Amino acid sequence: MVSRYHTPVLTWIHSAANAELEFSYLPFINYHLPSHFMRRAIYPGSFDPVTNGHLDIIQRGCKLFDEIIVAVLVNPEKTAFFTIEERCDILSEVLKTIDRGDCHVIVEGFEGLMVQYAAEREANAIVRGIRAISDYEYELQMALMNRRLQPSLETVFMMPAEEYSYVSSRLVKEVFQLGARVDGLVPALVEQRMREKIK
Numbered sequence: 001m002v003s004r005y006h007t008p009v010l011t012w013i014h015s016a017a018n019a020e021l022e023f024s025y026l027p028f029i030n031y032h033l034p035s036h037f038m039r040r041a042i043y044p045g046s047f048d049p050v051t052n053g054h055l056d057i058i059q060r061g062c063k064l065f066d067e068i069i070v071a072v073l074v075n076p077e078k079t080a081f082f083t084i085e086e087r088c089d090i091l092s093e094v095l096k097t098i099d100r101g102d103c104h105v106i107v108e109g110f111e112g113l114m115v116q117y118a119a120e121r122e123a124n125a126i127v128r129g130i131r132a133i134s135d136y137e138y139e140l141q142m143a144l145m146n147r148r149l150q151p152s153l154e155t156v157f158m159m160p161a162e163e164y165s166y167v168s169s170r171l172v173k174e175v176f177q178l179g180a181r182v183d184g185l186v187p188a189l190v191e192q193r194m195r196e197k198i199k
């Protein structure tokens with residue numbers, strides 16, 4: 001007869017009690033941050049334009065970090081709707097309207113290698129949003145490459161509220177340019193700036 005002390009639950013409790021011992025055998029190095037450390041994250045993206053999905057992720061990130069640097073990428077692979085200056089300007093405006101708690105949120109233009117930028121800014125995490133499984137493959141590749149380049153830099157994935165899980169900048173621009181309303185998907189200021197842009 002199997003002893004009741006070998007139920008899965010008790011086995012788990014047993015291994016949790018020995019967690020300290022077991023962790024020492026894990027084949028990677030843990031990078032612990034001192035408790036007084038300023039937790040600074042970078043949230044990189046094109047933000048062309050910023051959507052309510054992006055803002056949802058930033059708002060959630062504010063619960064985890066002391067400072068978030070929203071890094072607006074100059075992406076040569078994408079044809080931009082707004083210039084980098086316009087995107088930074090719009091972001092700075094709409095960020096004033098969200099609940100940031102005690103988190104300090106700043107906006108910067110950025111070009112180059114993410115891990116190098118993170119090191120310059122003394123950031124210890126990269127924030128990324130995952131909408132669907134389609135995001136996962138690309139995001140996983142990026143996260144693992146960044147980890148290879150800089151093992152102490154963690155990538156933190158966050159999921160948006162369900163109503164934003166299909167919202168992308170590309171889709172917003174696409175439907176807007178075909179004449180559809182995009183209210184509810186982007187802040188009112190973004191829709192207004194998009195109208196001005198196509199005049």
Ligand SMILES: Nc1ncnc2c1ncn2[C@@H]1O[C@H](COP(=O)(O)OP(=O)(O)OP(=O)(O)O)[C@@H](O)[C@H]1O
Pocket residue numbers: 044045046047048051052053054057078127128129130131135158159160164165166167168169170171
């Ligand atoms: N609606 C959303 N919910 C959660 N995460 C999001 C959302 N939109 C973008 N993100 C995430 O924000 C980060 C920056 O994304 P990016 O600026 O490329 O936005 P995008 O909407 O994917 O734009 P594009 O359509 O031009 O690719 C990525 O990690 C992306 O997965």
Ligand SMILES: [Mg+2]
Pocket residue numbers: none
């Ligand atoms: Mg994208």
